[in-house]
Structure formats: C-alpha cells, structure tokens
Amino acid sequence: MPPQDSPENIRYIVGTERRLEDVLRAEDVAPLLREALRTGVHRVIVGDDAGKTLWTSGDGVPATMGEATENCPLRLEGEPVGTVKVFGNSEKRDLLKAVASLLSGTLNILAATNLKRMLTTELHTTVVSQSYEDLLIAHRELKASETRYRELAETLEKKVDERTAELKRAYNRLLQSEKMAAVGQLAAGVAHEINNPVGFVTSNLQTLRKYVSRFTEMLAVSREILNGQPPASETFNRKWRELKLDFVTGDVEELLRQSLEGTERVKRIVADLKGFSHIDESELSPLNINRELERTLKIMARAFPGESEIIKDFHPLPNLIGNGSLLCQAFMNIILNAVQAQPQTLQLTIETRYQDGQVRITFSDNGPGIPTEIRNRIFEPFFTTRDVGQGTGMGLAVTYDIVTSMGGTIDVTCPEAGGAVFSIALPLQEH
C-alpha cells in the first residue's frame, strides 16, 4: 500500500554527488602509496581538483628533491576530481611515469568500484527502508482499522441487545394494546347490540311492575268484598291459599325489583365497555394530578367504610396534559380495588411526587396483597378474582389503558410488610 501520493512523502534521492575523499578511504589508498615507494620513487601525492593534498607517502623526503611527473588525472563519473603526482630521481623518468599511471589507473578502478557499491547500497537501503516504512504505515492503518472494527463489534453486540430488549418491550406493548383494541371493538359491538334489548326489557319490566301492582290491588279489593259472604268467600279463600297468593303477591314485587336491578347492572357494564372503547376520543387539557386525586376522593367519599383512613402525601407537581375524567376513572378503579380488598379497616396512602421528568403516583393499601401467580394478569380485561356477577373485570384494565394512552406506565408490587402498591408514572409531554 503506497503512502499518499505527494512529494512530501519522498525522503530518498538516488545518486547524490560525491567527492573523491567520499569514495576513496585512507585504508584503501595508504597501502598502495606505501608500496609505490618500494619501486624507488621518492614521494607520491594524491590531491583533489583544487590542488589540496588528500593522501601522501614518503613524507620524510623533501618535496623539492627529485623530479616530478605530470599530473595523472583521477576521475569520478567522467569528471576530473583529483590527480596523482610522483616524485623521484630524474634519471628514472620512465619508472616515475609508469608508477604514476599504474597508481592512477588502480585508484580510478577502486573509486569506480566503490562508487558503484555505494550507489547500490544507497538505492537498496532507500528502497528497502521506504518499503519498510510503507509496511509500517500499512500496519498502523490495519491496526487502527482492526481496533475500530473490534470496538464496533463490541458496541454492536451491546446495541443489538439493547434494541432487542426494546423491540421485545414494544412488541409486548403492541400485543397488549392490540388485545385492548380487540376488546374495545368487541365491547363497542356488544354494547350496541345489548343496549336495545336491555332498554325495552327495563321499560317493559317497569310497566309490568305497574300492571302487577294493579292486579295486586284488584285482588285485595275482591278479597275484601267477598269476605263474610259465604260460600263464595270460602271458595275464594281456598283458591287463594291453594295458589299461595299471600307469598306470590309479596314476592312478585321483589322479583321485579331484582330484575330491574339486573338490567341496571347490565347497563353499567355496557357503559363501562363503551368508556373503554372510546378512550382515544377524549379531550385534552392541562391537569394537576393532586387536584384530580382530591376530586376523585370527594366523589368516592361514600364508598369508603367507616373505619377507613386515607393518607394524602401530596407534593407539588407540574401540570400534565390529559383527559381529567378519564384519569379520575383510572384513579377511582385503583381506589375501589383497595376498598374491595379491605372493606373493614382500610388504610390507603396516596403519594404524589415529581421525579426525573415524570409524575409518580403510588397507592399503598393494607389489604391482603395480590398473589404472585395472578399479579401479571390483573390488568387484563375481564380478569377478576371476585364471584361471577360481583366484578366486571374491567376496572384495572381500563386504568391500564388510560395510563398507557398517556404514555405512562403502571405496575403493582406487594411489599413483604403486606398490602399492594400500585405505582403510576406519567411523563411530562411537550406541548
């Protein structure tokens, strides 16, 4: 992988210029010059192109002594860079010339060889170190990217876990709300179908009650007229006893009262169902939860048994946006649940608190608590622990729906000390 293609990245140049003393070393030259003296020459001087002496031998001999040869040139890459000069006896001029030429030839070859070696080394080193640096860069990049991917993998796992949990929660919520929606639809349909017959049954029962009272009245009048006119009176009384009319006239009123009460209850259930299915149509307004709770308690005052103690631990709260009557209904259902759990000596603590952007409301009662096995079913529609006909099973389901429709949560816990604690948390929405 090459580094970024820019001239700044180039740190190597091949073929830098060199001088003679860069290429030749004293250790190479000195033995040659020393040996040259053995041929009988007096002195040898190797100088650079400026005339400066680089290496010499035969220092003991005065330079003036003997005759000098002409300068024999030393070349580097074709350029004259120095000279070899040999001094000696003028009678041995041929020898001096030969030694000078031999020395310059040898030094030229030596210089060329050394230069070649240096160039090769230079290029080899630069290329290898460049490749090495490229590799280092590539290595660093790989390492960085590995770290990046590892981090990504780790956080990915965490993120997947988080998302999975979130998805699961969302799915559960969806399931719950679909169940509610289905119930709501069903309820709406059932309510519509039931309302008509219940209406005419109630009205007919009331009419029947009127008619029956007329019959009873007529029977009483007949009995009075016939009394003391035997034998008609005896026949009348015998038949009266035979038909147990004393009991019937007393019971018929009770029967009709109970029937009307029954239809009244059917009406109430239907109304509950309708309320349950029409939550989304509610009108919104700013609410103070403390005030809503006070209102609810006022309405319910008559529902509390004589020995009840209601403890209000209210703290200042910001206003929430919601439907007040629905919220009252939600609170009412929880409070009713507590009343039914402890009908004799109810002690109910209601606490409100603003915390972490949420309004928290807790209802703690002193009832028997809720068994663990049914604790997660109490918000299901039609789930009730009471006898058939006693509870609709809609109360807490309605509460659940109201709270979740406001984006809040509700859950129930049972402390070891006893009783049940319902906790509602409602978020402060932005409007």
Next chain:
Amino acid sequence: MIEYDEQNSRMVLKLVYYGPALSGKTTNLLCLHDRLVQDGRGELMVLDTTDDRTIFFDLLPFFLVAPSGLKIKVKVYTVPGQVKHDATRKAVLQRADGVAFIADSRLRETANNTNSFENLEKNLSYVGLDIDKIPLVIQFNKQDLKETITAQDIEQTWGPTGIPVLCASALQGWGVVETFRELVGHTYDHIDSRFSLAKKHGLAKETFVAQLTRQDLSDARTSP
C-alpha cells in the same frame, strides 16, 4: 529539479530512460557507451543486487565544462521495468530533468507500453513532476523485429501530443544516439531559460548537444 550549485559553479542533470520490462533501456545505454567517445564521460555502471528483492538500474555519466567554467554533469539512468520494482522507479525518477520513454515496437507489447506509460505519469506526479512540462521523448525500439507497429500508427497516436517520437533498434545500433540527441536538446531548451546557459555561460545548444553526442567513429572502440 535540477541540481545547481552556483558557488561551486556546478550543475547536475538527471536523465531517465523509462519503459516496460525488456524494452531495451539498458541496451540503449550500452549502445551509447559503445558509440560515444570515451573522453568526457564515465564508465557505464550496471548495478544489480539480488536479495530478498531484486533492484537494479544502470548509470552512464557524462561530464562537460561550459566556456564560463560551469561544470555540468549529466547522469543517464535506466529504471527497472518490472512492475514490482515501482519503489526503485520512484527513487530513480526523483528530480529527473528529462525522460526518454523506450517502448517495445512489437504489437503484442502494446498493452505493456501503455501500462508503463501510465506508470510513468503516475510516478512523475508522485515525485512532484509534471509530465506536460518535463522534456520527454519516446523511442519505439526493436524496429528490426517483425510484426511491429507501423510508422503511420505511431504518427497517428503520438503526432497530436507533440512529443517527439523516434524509431530505433538498439541492438543494431541505430536510432539510439538520435534519441539521446533529441533528449539532451529538449533538456537544454527546458533549462536554458532558467539558467541562461547560452548568455551567461556561453554554452550554445549546438555545443551542448554535440559535446554529449560525439561519436567514436574509429574501429577500435572500447568494449563495455
């Protein structure tokens, strides 16, 4: 890119023979070494190192002195053509003053020529040189072989670029000195404006080119 030392009155020029593997770059230098007079040039250095990676290049140095006393060294390099020696090519191409691109004329080598030329463009820009400005000549070598690219095709392809193109056979020894002459001529033109070789140093283009391309016409040529 030129190395110019005014104080010591020295100038070093670097000319690079570029091209695909086995296109005849070294043969060009061997031929120049054979044909040109020994005086004023150094020996051809053929550098090759075999190690964990093979790197090699050739160097043929020339030396001349301008009338002003300016010493001019001209170093002619070849680069290794094999694709894998790109690092060496970059190192050699650094601070080049002129480039001769040696192409293989055989038709089957067309792709290699193209790749190598693209590599030249890339590496020139890598070392901070502009292919449109640097003196460049192209030689279609191996014209002695069969199935080579025709002169018309060469003209058609390269004519519009304005780059001088020459045909040669380095093996037979023709076209090589001409390529070199073209290259040093262009290089002179390129640097004259900046360094006033003619005005300041009294070195005319003709003299410069002639000095570098003096041919040894005697039979007793020194062998490489």
